[in-house]
Amino acid sequence: MVLESLGLKNYIDEILSSNFFVSRFTNYKVIKGEDENKSKLPPHTDSGYLTIIKQNQNGLQVLYKNGEWIELNNTSPNSYIVLSANDFMVWTNDSLTSAEHRVVPTGDKDRLSIQLFSIPHPDYTVKDPKRISG
Numbered sequence: 159m160v161l162e163s164l165g166l167k168n169y170i171d172e173i174l175s176s177n178f179f180v181s182r183f184t185n186y187k188v189i190k191g192e193d194e195n196k197s198k199l200p201p202h203t204d205s206g207y208l209t210i211i212k213q214n215q216n217g218l219q220v221l222y223k224n225g226e227w228i229e230l231n232n233t234s235p236n237s238y239i240v241l242s243a244n245d246f247m248v249w250t251n252d253s254l255t256s257a258e259h260r261v262v263p264t265g266d267k268d269r270l271s272i273q274l275f276s277i278p279h280p281d282y283t284v285k286d287p288k289r290i291s292g
């Protein structure tokens with residue numbers, strides 16, 4: 159659907175054949191005291207195409223265009239957060255912007271998060287596919 163809206167539907171095989179997945183599980187221990195509201199994962203963008211995240215409690219924030227950090231209130235059991243990442247920005251010739259994000263603690267229990275990183279194969283040259291095919 160995303161590729162279709164960008165006029166890149168015909169390149170779906172190319173991106174899928176260059177893609178593989180890496181997953182990671184993170185346990186953010188609850189912190190009390192003066193460091194309580196400090197960022198647990200500083201602002202960054204991810205390398206790769208997309209990052210799919212499942213969290214047990216809120217804490218993930220994205221930087222909105224107006225400079226505000228927006229809390230991604232998403233803990234429903236049947237939904238996931240999908241962030242656009244750096245290589246997808248290159249592949250779409252900047253049509254999609256890589257999402258700057260961070261993790262700040264909320265709540266009073268450990269935050270558990272599973273990330274599934276969709277990343278290009280190291281042998282694949284990431285470029286706007288329209289340019290690759292001339």
Ligand SMILES: O=C(O)CCC(=O)C(=O)O
Nearest residue numbers: 184204211218261271273
């Ligand atoms: O734990 C999260 O929700 C996000 C983790 C993250 O941004 C990363 O590992 O790159």
Ligand SMILES: [Fe+2]
Nearest residue numbers: 202203204259
């Ligand atoms: Fe990240």
